[in-house]
Amino acid sequence: MAEPAKTNENFEPRIVAFLCHWCTYTGADLAGTTRQQYPPNVRVVHLMCSGAIDVVYVLKALMDGADGVLIGGCHPGDCHYQSGNFKARRRVSILNKVLEQFGIPRDRVWLRWISASEGRKFAETIREITATVKDMGPAEFKAEWDV
Amino acid sequence: MERIGVFLCWCGANIASTVDVHQVVEWLRDVNGVAHAENYMYMCSDPGQELIKKAIREKNLTNVVVASCSPRMHEKTFRKAASLEGMNPYMVEIANVREQCSWVHQGDKDAATRKAFNIIMSTISKAKANNPLETIRVPITRRALVVGGGVAGMTAALELAEAGYYTALVERDDTLGGKMRRLSRTFPYHEDASAVIAPKIEELKANDNIKLYLRSDVTEVSGYVGNFQVTIETRPTEGEDGAPEVVTEEVGGIVLATGYDLYPVAAMSEYGGGKVPDVIDGLEFEELLKESLATGAPVKRPSDGKEVESVVFIQCSGSRDPEHHKPYCSRVCCLYTNKQATLLTQQNPGAKALISYMDIRTDCKLTEEYCQGNIEEKGLVYIRGRVSRLYREGDAVRVWTADTLTGEKLEIDADLVVLAMAIEPSVGAEQISKMFRAAVDTNGFLQESHIKLRPVESSTMGVYLAGAAQYPKDITDSVSQALATASKIQSMFASDELHQDPLVALVNPEVCAACGLCVPICPYGAREVDERARFSRVNEALCQGCGACVAICPNKACMLKNDTPMQVLNQIHTFLGKEEPAQ
Ligand SMILES: Cc1cc2nc3c(=O)[nH]c(=O)nc-3n(C[C@H](O)[C@H](O)[C@H](O)COP(=O)(O)OP(=O)(O)OC[C@H]3O[C@@H](n4cnc5c(N)ncnc54)[C@H](O)[C@@H]3O)c2cc1C
Ligand code: SF4
Ligand code: SF4
Ligand code: SF4
Numbered sequence: 001m002a003e004p005a006k007t008n009e010n011f012e013p014r015i016v017a018f019l020c021h022w023c024t025y026t027g028a029d030l031a032g033t034t035r036q037q038y039p040p041n042v043r044v045v046h047l048m049c050s051g052a053i054d055v056v057y058v059l060k061a062l063m064d065g066a067d068g069v070l071i072g073g074c075h076p077g078d079c080h081y082q083s084g085n086f087k088a089r090r091r092v093s094i095l096n097k098v099l100e101q102f103g104i105p106r107d108r109v110w111l112r113w114i115s116a117s118e119g120r121k122f123a124e125t126i127r128e129i130t131a132t133v134k135d136m137g138p139a140e141f142k143a144e145w146d147v
Numbered sequence: 148m149e150r151i152g153v154f155l156c157w158c159g160a161n162i163a164s165t166v167d168v169h170q171v172v173e174w175l176r177d178v179n180g181v182a183h184a185e186n187y188m189y190m191c192s193d194p195g196q197e198l199i200k201k202a203i204r205e206k207n208l209t210n211v212v213v214a215s216c217s218p219r220m221h222e223k224t225f226r227k228a229a230s231l232e233g234m235n236p237y238m239v240e241i242a243n244v245r246e247q248c249s250w251v252h253q254g255d256k257d258a259a260t261r262k263a264f265n266i267i268m269s270t271i272s273k274a275k276a277n278n279p280l281e282t283i284r285v286p287i288t289r290r291a292l293v294v295g296g297g298v299a300g301m302t303a304a305l306e307l308a309e310a311g312y313y314t315a316l317v318e319r320d321d322t323l324g325g326k327m328r329r330l331s332r333t334f335p336y337h338e339d340a341s342a343v344i345a346p347k348i349e350e351l352k353a354n355d356n357i358k359l360y361l362r363s364d365v366t367e368v369s370g371y372v373g374n375f376q377v378t379i380e381t382r383p384t385e386g387e388d389g390a391p392e393v394v395t396e397e398v399g400g401i402v403l404a405t406g407y408d409l410y411p412v413a414a415m416s417e418y419g420g421g422k423v424p425d426v427i428d429g430l431e432f433e434e435l436l437k438e439s440l441a442t443g444a445p446v447k448r449p450s451d452g453k454e455v456e457s458v459v460f461i462q463c464s465g466s467r468d469p470e471h472h473k474p475y476c477s478r479v480c481c482l483y484t485n486k487q488a489t490l491l492t493q494q495n496p497g498a499k500a501l502i503s504y505m506d507i508r509t510d511c512k513l514t515e516e517y518c519q520g521n522i523e524e525k526g527l528v529y530i531r532g533r534v535s536r537l538y539r540e541g542d543a544v545r546v547w548t549a550d551t552l553t554g555e556k557l558e559i560d561a562d563l564v565v566l567a568m569a570i571e572p573s574v575g576a577e578q579i580s581k582m583f584r585a586a587v588d589t590n591g592f593l594q595e596s597h598i599k600l601r602p603v604e605s606s607t608m609g610v611y612l613a614g615a616a617q618y619p620k621d622i623t624d625s626v627s628q629a630l631a632t633a634s635k636i637q638s639m640f641a642s643d644e645l646h647q648d649p650l651v652a653l654v655n656p657e658v659c660a661a662c663g664l665c666v667p668i669c670p671y672g673a674r675e676v677d678e679r680a681r682f683s684r685v686n687e688a689l690c691q692g693c694g695a696c697v698a699i700c701p702n703k704a705c706m707l708k709n710d711t712p713m714q715v716l717n718q719i720h721t722f723l724g725k726e727e728p729a730q
């Protein structure tokens with residue numbers, strides 16, 4: 001069976017990643033130290049903890065033209081500040097529900113637990129979110145704002 | 148108007164082979180606010196740092212951005228260099244163009260070059276809004292408090308006192324020693340537990356730096372790291388009347404060593420709920436052994452004083468049973484059960500020792516050899532399986548079990564049954580947790596601040612954890628952890644004041660509605676609503692800069708210093724390439 005033609009072949013998605021200092025930011029550094037390769041579509045905003053993620057930051061990224069947003073925190077139980085990652089999880093799940101009502105599919109905003117030792121997982125996650133978002137095409141939000 | 152200096156590092160070929168460093172500098176020279184841009188082979192080297200200092204001096208820079216390796220590598224180096232030239236170190240920011248750019252996009256020089264520029268621009272947008280900050284200095288009261296006078300608390304207190312620090316030791320019983328006082332011999336060398344602990348008790352009493360509070364409870368705690376106020380109430384000795392004596396101690400560091408209690412036999416309905424005579428817990432059996440060892444007489448059972456000829460030991464009683472009891476392993480019961488069975492065969496020659504077990508766990512030093520040796524030499528019989536029922540049958544306790552290795556059903560009559568009851572946090576651990584703001588885990592044990600990297604620190608700065616209060620432990624591990632807490636406190640006491648990163652939360656009192664949402668969300672109790680002034684304050688000595696309060700504040704009244712929501716939004720904006728960064 002023939003593959004359906006990809007319509008988003010030439011589209012380069014823009015992804016903003018909010019990474020907590022103690023785990024995922026350090027994991028992203030490790031991805032570099034171990035020379036994992038991933039697409040250059042991602043830009044990193046450093047946060048002390050994933051629990052500092054404000055819905056406004058995610059919305060701002062989407063409105064400014066991001067096609068995908070990644071929030072990276074420590075695994076459950078490993079947050080440097082005890083439970084910031086659970087706070088992030090609650091907030092992101094509410095946000096995703098709200099976004100869905102505005103027609104923005106769930107797959108644009110990702111929350112992932114990536115530890116300081118998971119450089120490979122960080123690189124894989126970036127490859128995965130870039131590919132997924134590329135398939136989805138430009139963000140609905142942005143499209144609306146551009147007209 | 149800012150005058151920003153940007154210094155792009157080649158890191159030898161690490162950055163320069165993937166990022167076109169000359170192109171980036173050329174682009175930077177056109178950027179508004181950039182007063183100086185250059186690249187160099189190794190920015191972190193002495194000549195590299197010299198370039199930064201020279202530019203600060205000659206071009207009167209207000210901010211420095213170093214585009215190099217991760218800030219986790221050299222942020223301190225560059226901040227120090229800038230401060231030597233009189234620039235406030237917090238005006239220096241690092242753009243991570245190695246770990247998060249050149250190393251991960253090695254095949255794509257064009258994209259990596261543009262991304263590096265973009266990362267630098269975003270870092271500039273952040274740096275521009277930075278304010279000079281000063282290290283927070285907190286004075287330290289060089290006195291310590293230890294709660295719990297078991298082997299862990301005693302060890303910590305003695306260590307601190309010997310280092311010359313006044314140490315208050317609060318014990319709620321009227322004697323020191325904790326559970327060790329009830330033990331017979333200790334595995335693996337069968338040392339007399341009382342003989343091990345007694346000299347320590349004497350040493351402690353004789354030490355002038357120790358203030359001993361027996362029959363005492365902590366009733367109130369306030370303050371923060373380096374500066375706690377702890378109220379202690381001492382009950383009058385038994386038989387005497389009079390009001391409790393109340394004292395307040397000012398201390399800088401605290402050790403919680405409140406130990407454990409055994410999960411009660413009464414909670415084990417499957418084992419008769421404590422109503423079947425001659426079914427006792429491990430500590431009660433230790434006392435029987437202790438007496439036998441002291442007098443030379445054989446071990447006798449409690450109900451009628453009969454010399455015991457057969458004992459069934461049931462391991463994992465209440466442990467490793469998430470559905471009905473405790474989910475965790477109590478760690479020491481495999482070991483002490485083996486010890487108890489061995490001592491029994493020594494005190495009551497010919498007596499039979501049968502041990503019901505699920506697994507035999509020997510994770511303490513020398514204990515594998517110890518347990519195996521005893522099994523072979525003393526003929527201890529281990530039966531794998533859970534006991535399903537036990538009840539009184541005539542003169543004996545009848546035990547129903549099945550050997551899961553052979554599939555055989557067994558009915559055993561014993562003179563005595565010893566339950567290796569689960570170890571649980573000591574009675575009152577909950578109040579201790581609340582008073583000291585030291586979090587507990589799902590099982591109620593005091594929780595370490597990081598299970599791998601900060602295993603002796605509680606969730607509150609300046610409060611440390613030792614012994615079985617944190618998790619079931621043998622004596623060796625309790626002592627090691629106690630020594631670790633003492634050295635943590637000593638290293639704090641080694642300086643006059645605590646120096647803290649000033650990257651903490653800040654409140655704009657004009658905007659704050661005193662709604663109080665930031666109070667419970669703060670993991671460190673650093674927020675308090677000032678009811679009179681009607682706004683929420685930040686205790687800078689307690690704040691760890693996590694940003695949870697910033698995210699929760701509905702009025703955007705709080706922010707992290709030099710990482711304000713506006714700075715984050717500007718970074719996002721710059722990343723997404725809008726010409727004019729938001730103001
Ligand atoms: C049956 C049995 C046999 C054992 N045999 C061995 C052995 O052979 N070898 C070995 O290494 N380990 C053995 N252990 C383990 C050993 O008992 C522990 O490792 C050790 O007692 C832990 O010491 P701790 O100081 O942490 O706690 P504890 O000994 O429980 O001491 C805690 C102290 O804190 C006091 N306290 C509690 N709460 C408060 C409060 N709120 N305010 C003031 N004071 C408070 C208590 O009164 C107590 O004095 C055995 C354990 C059991 C159950
Ligand atoms: S130490 Fe042994 S007896 Fe105790 S809970 Fe763990 S496995 Fe069971
Ligand atoms: S959440 Fe915000 S508005 Fe409410 S008390 Fe705290 S700082 Fe003030
Ligand atoms: S930043 Fe974190 S630690 Fe500091 S006051 Fe806010 S919630 Fe508490």
Ligand code: FES
Nearest residue numbers: 020049073074084
């Ligand atoms: S510090 Fe990583 S999620 Fe909180």
